[in-house]
Amino acid sequence: MPTYGKGLxxxxxxxxVTITAALVLVFFYAPLDASQGFIQKIFYIxxxxxxxxxxxxxxGGLLAVMHLRTGDRRWDMRSYVAIHMALIFGVAALVAGxxxxxxxxxxxxxxxxxxxxxxxxxxLMFATYTPFRFSIEDPERQARYASxxxxxxxxxxxxxxxxxxxAQGFVHPRVLTLTGSNLPGPMLLTFLVSLLGITxxxxxxxxxxxxxxxxxxxxxxxxxxLFGDDDISPLQRSAAPxx
Amino acid sequence: xxxxxxxxxxxxxxELRTLETIPAMALFSITTFVIFHFGLNRPTIDGQxxxxxxxxxxLFAGILGVNRLFVAEREQGGMDAFLLAPVDRSALLLAxxxxxxxxxxxxxxxxxxxxxLLLLGPSLGPALPxxxxxxxxxxxxxxxxxxxxxxxxxxxxxxxxxxxxxxxPLLIPALIATARxxxxxxxxxxxxxxxxxxxxxxxxxxxxFALVAYAVFDFLLED
Numbered sequence: 001m002p003t004y005g006k007g008l009x010x011x012x013x014x015x016x017v018t019i020t021a022a023l024v025l026v027f028f029y030a031p032l033d034a035s036q037g038f039i040q041k042i043f044y045i046x047x048x049x050x051x052x053x054x055x056x057x058x059x060g061g062l063l064a065v066m067h068l069r070t071g072d073r074r075w076d077m078r079s080y081v082a083i084h085m086a087l088i089f090g091v092a093a094l095v096a097g098x099x100x101x102x103x104x105x106x107x108x109x110x111x112x113x114x115x116x117x118x119x120x121x122x123x124l125m126f127a128t129y130t131p132f133r134f135s136i137e138d139p140e141r142q143a144r145y146a147s148x149x150x151x152x153x154x155x156x157x158x159x160x161x162x163x164x165x166x167a168q169g170f171v172h173p174r175v176l177t178l179t180g181s182n183l184p185g186p187m188l189l190t191f192l193v194s195l196l197g198i199t200x201x202x203x204x205x206x207x208x209x210x211x212x213x214x215x216x217x218x219x220x221x222x223x224x225x226l227f228g229d230d231d232i233s234p235l236q237r238s239a240a241p242x243x
Numbered sequence: 244x245x246x247x248x249x250x251x252x253x254x255x256x257x258e259l260r261t262l263e264t265i266p267a268m269a270l271f272s273i274t275t276f277v278i279f280h281f282g283l284n285r286p287t288i289d290g291q292x293x294x295x296x297x298x299x300x301x302l303f304a305g306i307l308g309v310n311r312l313f314v315a316e317r318e319q320g321g322m323d324a325f326l327l328a329p330v331d332r333s334a335l336l337l338a339x340x341x342x343x344x345x346x347x348x349x350x351x352x353x354x355x356x357x358x359x360l361l362l363l364g365p366s367l368g369p370a371l372p373x374x375x376x377x378x379x380x381x382x383x384x385x386x387x388x389x390x391x392x393x394x395x396x397x398x399x400x401x402x403x404x405x406x407x408x409x410x411x412p413l414l415i416p417a418l419i420a421t422a423r424x425x426x427x428x429x430x431x432x433x434x435x436x437x438x439x440x441x442x443x444x445x446x447x448x449x450x451x452f453a454l455v456a457y458a459v460f461d462f463l464l465e466d
Contacts, residue, residue, distance in 0.1 A: 068462050125412035132409060135399035145395055148459045149409070152391065155455045156413060163416030163444050 004211040008204070015204045019197040022190070030190040039103040044190055046100055048198035049093035050119060054157055056086025056202060057126060061154020064147035076143035077241040079150050081209045083129055085202060090123050118164035122157055129153070134239040143241055213240070246330040250338035255345065257315060264311045265349050272304040272354040276361045287364035294425035297358050298418055301351065301378075302385065306407050308346045309389035312339055313397040326464060336390060336460040344386035351378055363429065370434035377424045377437070380445040384417040387449065391456045394463045420445045 026044045033040035060082035067075035097116065102108045111117060132149060136142040224232050235242050258264055279296050280286075288296060316322045325335055355374070359367040367374075389410060396406035424441035428434045 068459070121412055121415045125409075128405070128408045128412070131401075132395075132399065132405055135401045135405055137400065141398060144462050144465065145398065148391075148395060148462055151459055152413065152452075152455060155451060156416075159448055159451055160416050163419055163448065 004207055004214050008207055008211060011200070011204050011207065015197065015200040018193065018200050022194040022197040025190040025193055030187050031184075036104050039100065042096055042100045042103075044194040045198075046093055046096035047191070048195040049089050049096060051195065052198045052202050053086045053089035053093055054119075054122065055199075056082055056089060057122065057157050058154045060086060061150045061157075064150035064154070067143065067147045068151070073140070073143050073241060076147055077213060078210065079147060080133075080241050081206055081213070083126060083150060083153075085206050085209065087123070087126055087129070089198075089202060090119075090126070094119065094123065114161075114165040118161045121160055121164065122153075125156060125160075126153055130239045134237070137237060139242055217242070244334070244337075246328075246334035247337040247341070250325075250335060251341050254338065254342040258342075258346070264308050265346055268304040268307050268346065268350045269353040271307055272300050272350065273357050273361075275300045275303065276354075276358055280362060288362055289364040289429055289431040291422070291426040293358075293363055293429040294422045296362065297355070297425060297429075298381075298422040300358070301347075301354060301381075302411075302414065302418055304350055304354065305343075305347055305385045305389065306410060308343055308350070309385075309393045309410060310396075310403060310406050312343055312390065312393040317397050322464065332461045332464050333457060335464065336394075336456060339393075340386045340390040340456075343389050344382050347382040347385060348379075351382070365429060365431050365433065370428040373428050373434065373437040374425060377421060377428075377442065377445070380442060380449060381417060381421040383449045384445060384452065385414060387452050387456050388413050388417070391452075391460065391463075394460065398463075417445060417448050420448065 022044065026041055030041070030044070032038060060079045063075055063079035063082055067073070067079060097119075098108050101110060101116070109116075129146070129149060133142055133146050136145055220232065276296070279300070283292075283296075313322075316325070325332075355367070355378075392406055392410040392413065395409065396402040399405045420441045424438055424445070427436070427438060
């Protein structure tokens with residue numbers, strides 16, 4: 001059984017260094033935005049968080065495909081952790097975006113922005129992932145159904161963005177378009193370093209949670225082998241995969 | 244294909260004999276129009292507002308059908324019987340999605356004239372062909388996603404709640420496209436040309452989710 005702890009220390013240090021570097025760049029290197037001033041700096045946190053969480057949802061869907069293909073429940077655990085983490089990042093992105101919207105557009109929430117709205121819909125969809133898992137008792141069926149859900153969600157993310165973007169005008173600044181970037185050089189560099197930092201943070205947290213879950217499961221297996229089945233308290237019903 | 248037809252025939256026969264789902268959906272939609280009339284406090288509506296009221300009502304009435312779709316299978320052990328039979332499992336998806344599609348079509352045969360009678364300001368006649376085209380595409384989307392969601396939810400403990408809660412966010416893009424496509428058709432100065440962009444998005448949505456449903460449906464039946 002893999003332990004997921006391998007290389008975790010190096011990865012954590014790398015994450016810390018990259019995020020520190022990103023923050024230094026944000027506050028001391030990137031120029032102030034001409035129209036928005038200081039508040040625009042939240043962009044370097046908000047956008048990477050949003051991008052990483054969306055990629056995390058799709059990543060969870062891909063891991064779920066692996067689960068259905070192989071039938072190995074560890075893939076389901078990976079998918080669960082990926083979606084769980086993406087959900088946390090997503091809520092953070094929404095809060096950061098709301099603060100930015102209040103500062104630059106004057107409202108906490110605006111409906112006429114497709115990126116914001118489609119993001120909310122994706123979050124609403126994935127917010128049902130955990131209750132859905134929780135309402136299925138049989139762990140094996142829970143894993144299988146949750147994987148189907150995750151695949152549906154993974155396909156839903158890009159489609160939803162197409163539909164909502166077609167529905168509304170553009171208020172949100174386009175950061176990365178098909179034709180390239182709209183940012184001046186120093187801002188682009190800062191943005192990319194932030195994006196890298198947040199991505200590393202996601203990967204690190206994913207590995208930490210996997211390691212913790214894995215350690216708990218192995219601990220349980222060892223206890224069972226040592227003390228027999230009677231001394232182990234029965235597993236409680238849980239939304240998280242138990243293996 | 245033959246299996247799908249057999250199951251579909253069974254479902255339609257069951258519905259004809261018990262009349263459990265379609266009358267409930269139709270009554271629900273008419274009651275909702277009445278509620279909208281008082282909620283909006285308007286004698287007639289047109290344009291985008293009318294499109295929104297119609298789409299939301301049809302969607303919620305459709306959810307009623309989605310919730311009932313696999314209930315008979317679950318209660319009577321039909322799922323196990325189907326698994327025992329040496330047939331392709333995708334046939335069940337095809338049969339159930341077709342059944343739901345027909346239920347939705349039957350619902351609209353009642354609900355759209357009722358909407359026109361009770362709430363709609365401009366006359367429905369000139370907009371009808373385009374409206375039917377949009378509704379067919381929307382029904383396809385609701386049928387595919389509804390079948391999948393219903394199969395997901397029927398095995399959970401809180402299935403009456405889980406179904407709509409998963410289904411509604413999944414259907415939001417289809418709902419946006421439908422409402423936006425219908426909006427211009429119900430304008431107070433007669434129907435504007437049908438916006439092709441929205442039909443395209445609806446068709447794309449239907450296609451992608453039909454493929455996804457086909458790919459994953461087998462896993463919902465395994466036991």
